[in-house]
Amino acid sequence: DVKVTQSSRYLVKRTGEKVFLECVQDMDHENMFWYRQDPGLGLRLIYFSYDVKMKEKGDIPEGYSVSREKKERFSLILESASTNQTSMYLCASSLERTPMKEQFFGPGTRLTVL
Amino acid sequence: KNQVEQSPQSLIILEGKNCTLQCNYTVSPFSNLRWYKQDTGRGPVSLTIMTFSENTKSNGRYTATLDADTKQSSLHITASQLSDSASYICVVSARDAGKSTFGDGTTLTVKP
Numbered sequence: 001d002v003k004v005t006q007s008s009r010y011l012v013k014r015t016g017e018k019v020f021l022e023c024v025q026d027m028d029h030e031n032m033f034w035y036r037q038d039p040g041l042g043l044r045l046i047y048f049s050y051d052v053k054m055k056e057k058g059d060i061p062e063g064y065s066v067s068r069e070k071k072e073r074f075s076l077i078l079e080s081a082s083t084n085q086t087s088m089y090l091c092a093s094s095l096e097r098t099p100m101k102e103q104f105f106g107p108g109t110r111l112t113v114l
Numbered sequence: 115k116n117q118v119e120q121s122p123q124s125l126i127i128l129e130g131k132n133c134t135l136q137c138n139y140t141v142s143p144f145s146n147l148r149w150y151k152q153d154t155g156r157g158p159v160s161l162t163i164m165t166f167s168e169n170t171k172s173n174g175r176y177t178a179t180l181d182a183d184t185k186q187s188s189l190h191i192t193a194s195q196l197s198d199s200a201s202y203i204c205v206v207s208a209r210d211a212g213k214s215t216f217g218d219g220t221t222l223t224v225k226p
Binding site: 004035040041042043044045048058090092100102103105106107108 | 145146148155156157158159160163165203207213214216217218219
């Protein structure tokens, strides 16, 4: 079974803090993704990565950065957290770059920025 | 712009009843359409995937249909159970891109 784990289920941070969200997958998948999910807006892609040390912007990258130093790990960084970044963050991975491949999701991290 | 629209936004049905969820898309060139189920507090899990040449695909009590001409898909749930209460998300992928377009989801509540 593919397993995608996220470092925290719930996180509370203060405005201006630097926030790290970690994601690890154990199936040697090439692709990894970070999404945020908000009521009425669905899942929106923040960043994705097709290989180690490689990253591409998604639809809403502003205010975020990512790091992929190892194949199994993909980190999302909020350089200076703001209240509008309060959201559910979902990490996903897939085996290949082709659009046929299923994305496997982690359980999500619910981030609250006060 | 690629878009995926789902309806209804939410639905409440009684246990044992059937229901149908709708998905309309404008993604082009079309590669495939997936339906995901997302339980509360969990990440989405894939139920079915359909390509251009497929009209119907079943996964237990879940049956997805695809009309590539009208760019519509439906997810039919038969004999609903309490465990079917979840958000159902339609995701459409284009042939020439690694990204997928997600619908906003339909929240289904099954009541005893």
